[in-house]
Amino acid sequence: MLLAVHHIAVICADYSRSKTFYTDVLGLRVIREVYREERDSWKLDLALGNQYIIELFSFPDPPPRTSRPEACGLRHLAFAVADIDAAVTQLAQKGVITEPVRIDPHTQQRFTFFADPDGLPLELYEVN
CATH class of the missing domain: 3.10.180.10 (2,3-Dihydroxybiphenyl 1,2-Dioxygenase, domain 1)
Structure with missing residues (x-):
């Protein structure tokens, strides 16, 4: 379907x-x-x-949407990247602060979170 x-x-x-x-x-x-x-x-x-x-x-x-603490509903939007370190550096050069890079314990892939101007959680997820 x-x-x-x-x-x-x-x-x-x-x-x-x-x-x-x-x-x-x-x-x-x-x-x-x-x-x-x-x-x-x-x-x-x-x-x-x-x-x-x-x-x-x-x-x-528009009314604000709660995202922290984690609320019911859409949690975040994730973007795939080939090189998370390069992506984090590019965001930092544009004034965007990211969380420390972590490793997904199930896939062993690296990821980090940051926010859009309204606080919507966004994720970078490294794929190789």
């Missing part, structure tokens, strides 16, 4: 700041950007490589 994950929707508090983060810091490519006047909302479709991946939305005064 299911074929793949089509996209992930993210609602942000400050559209300009989040757009800059996802495009300039993380390097996602803009597919299309639409202002929906009836909702006073921006919708930005973003791709990683050739894969459509994130819809970034703005809405007037």
